[in-house]
Amino acid sequence: MWLREVVEADIAPLHAIYGDPAATQHMPFAPRTLEQVADMVREARAAAAREPRLLYALAVLDAADQELIGTARLRIDAEQPHCAELRLGLRPDHWGRGMGTDLVRLLLGFGFKQLGLHRIWGARAPSNLPAQLAMLTAGMVEEGVLRHHVATPDGWRDSVIHAAVEDDWPGR
Numbered sequence: 001m002w003l004r005e006v007v008e009a010d011i012a013p014l015h016a017i018y019g020d021p022a023a024t025q026h027m028p029f030a031p032r033t034l035e036q037v038a039d040m041v042r043e044a045r046a047a048a049a050r051e052p053r054l055l056y057a058l059a060v061l062d063a064a065d066q067e068l069i070g071t072a073r074l075r076i077d078a079e080q081p082h083c084a085e086l087r088l089g090l091r092p093d094h095w096g097r098g099m100g101t102d103l104v105r106l107l108l109g110f111g112f113k114q115l116g117l118h119r120i121w122g123a124r125a126p127s128n129l130p131a132q133l134a135m136l137t138a139g140m141v142e143e144g145v146l147r148h149h150v151a152t153p154d155g156w157r158d159s160v161i162h163a164a165v166e167d168d169w170p171g172r
């Protein structure tokens, strides 16, 4: 599995994730249109050029054939630049084979070793069992619940916060 910067050519393969109702079920937004994904890619390109850089919106590639199979983001907190929020998603035909867990590990390694971060956290829906297990197995402990964190069409949704800090991260 590889990570690289997103490029304009990624819009259609990214839409296979961000436009998919199953993949976005636990994300804090409705499935995106192709045009909305194009806007996301443009924002990601602009963010990559900014100094200091606060957003790493990356494409996840299958190591075997370099196909785009997922998306991974680290958003650095401008006021606490040692902290970043992680988000990730894989195309549904790649779920359940350990790749989500590998992706969390890869992102933590990138954040801690290459970006010099100290704390990386992620929020998940309480019912998102694969995300829970992937983050726990990769060493992101559960820290607590943000009540009514996300507005959904069905009402307020809590988020469970996971985090790894550099001191106790298993991959250090």
Ligand SMILES: CC(C)(COP(=O)(O)OP(=O)(O)OC[C@H]1O[C@@H](n2cnc3c(N)ncnc32)[C@H](O)[C@@H]1OP(=O)(O)O)[C@@H](O)C(=O)NCCC(=O)NCCS
Pocket: 022, 023, 024, 026, 027, 087, 088, 089, 090, 091, 094, 095, 096, 097, 098, 099, 100, 101, 102, 122, 123, 124, 125, 128, 129, 130, 131, 133, 134, 137
């Ligand atoms: C979250 C996500 C990245 C996990 O990826 P994945 O490749 O399916 O995860 P893994 O195969 O590494 O599985 C992680 C764990 O969940 C379990 N799991 C996977 N799918 C499952 C399912 N449908 N039901 C129950 N358990 C499941 C696996 O057995 C594994 O458990 P283990 O560590 O005890 O073996 C993927 O489901 C996804 O992209 N979801 C949509 C976007 C999303 O929810 N992002 C996360 C927001 S925080």
